[in-house]
Amino acid sequence: MVNSVAMEGDGCTICSEAEAELREISRKLNCSQEQVQGSSQCDHEPRLPLSAPVLLQHYPLYRASDANCSGEDAAPPEERSVPFEEKYDVLSREASQKLLWWLRPRLILSGHTHSACEVLHPGGAPEVSVPSFSWRNRNNPSFIMGSLTSRDYALSKCYLPCEDTVLTTYCAAAAFLLVLILAHFERLPSSFLFGWKLCRSHLRR
Template sequence: MALDIRWGRRRQNFHPLSRALLLKLTVIIISVLLFCEYIIYYIVIFRCRWPEVKTLAHGDRQEPVLKAMFLADTHLLGEIRGHWLDKLRREWQMERAFQTALWLLRPEVVFILGDIFDEGKWSTAQAWADDVQRFQKMFRHGSHVQLKVIIGNHDVGFHYQMSKYRIKRFEKVFGSERLFSWKGVNFVMVNSVAMEGDGCSICSEAEAELREISRKLNCSREQVQGSSRCEGEQRLPFSAPVLLQHYPLYRASDANCSGDDAAPPEEKNVPFKEKYDVLSREASQKLLWWLQPRLVLSGHTHSACQVLHPGGAPEVSVPSFSWRNRNNPSFIMGSLTSRDFALSKCYLPLEDRVLITYGAAGGFLMILILVHFERLPSSFLLGWKLCRMHTRR
């Protein structure tokens, strides 16, 4: 009986994974998870700063500055092509990045430049409702922030897939607003998928909307100059608009794009296909002529690029916000007034650095376990002898 008691005590003392070791492993695992899945977003985004923009004085007050965030191509996975683990991982990353950016940077308006969903072009009514619910959870925001969403080809389909049903379904959730003005800044939000120019009913309606917006913008210029041709017209701020759309305006390729988040070298010289990778020359010229924008922001390519179009309008292609499309996602921060603007880029945590951190933590855990087991051979030997003596009795 005494031998049984002693053997029980020794067995507790020589258990391969002691309570102290288990506590260490648990603390390390929780700390690494907390750092890689939560804290790292605060560390990285905290370094981002709103760019400075020149402001003019109006009497005893300064011209207001609008702080706007621009992101693109979130591509929330659907029920057909989306593996549950991939969806869980990517959506958690985007949710944490967006919520952290809202908390640290305090933007006044956020624009998402299309391809919100990956399977909107063919999703069923139930799948669409599920995707919308997940989007609204991820990109939730307070009443002090406005969220504006532009149509992308994955949301309603390419031109040959696009239908009035899909467009109405999208607009029911995100609104059909095409002209948005705040703090003296005009934004024109274009359904670039409808800029095919083939005379289809959807395309004709989209172009008619843009011509009406062009008329209103021209009236705002004429009213300031004292013209009476637009009397009775609701007055817009006297400010050249910012053009927002999913497809980029026409460019031959990304050959002249540079930067850490530009297209990879093997893709830069691949010619773009009009009406698929970029808008056609004709559609691009129409938009530049009708709207005379001072700045263009677009998505679709998943890579960064800066282009100067005829007439002096600069275009910035915003990279994808999803780690599924890039190792280094980012978003654009804009400080805008009615006359000027300044942009800066805010990078999110690099995917490979997160994986390296997990790998290093896993290696450290293995070392701890091996070091622990190196101290056990004599204990195991004594335990084996006691066990044999016990069984013989």
């Protein structure tokens, strides 16, 4: 898991510490690869499992826009071609290249944009941007369930009910309940009362 805010690249304290930690992780990953075994820098370094890491962070890696994203939970068509701003909507090009070079992840999971997107980065690293899990940000929120092993992964997307569907159901249920209450106290117009009594008599038979 990477703190995206620490990838600003402005030399701040948390940025410097994060980059130092990432370089150390990169060195350990490299030492675990067969081609560098026997190097003097890796002689006493414990070997990590030979499995490429999964990168989890809030901000997506750099991409120009959501123009190539599709699916029912992608950004609306009118928003997909809006250019992203580096360090605000997505990480900068430089920070993205550093993460890809240092970690060489087999999968990248990100969020922030409130819309889903799948991107294939240079080197073949796939990135899945997870949409917002809140009705405040979109009508059809969703979340992703994943299964990870040392060699493979599987992702499955699960959707919440659409907000307008839930609200419509609540309103219909409330209206039906109100009709039942008014019918019970005979407060409905005569035509409705006649139909209500007819239904009740039919159900009692």
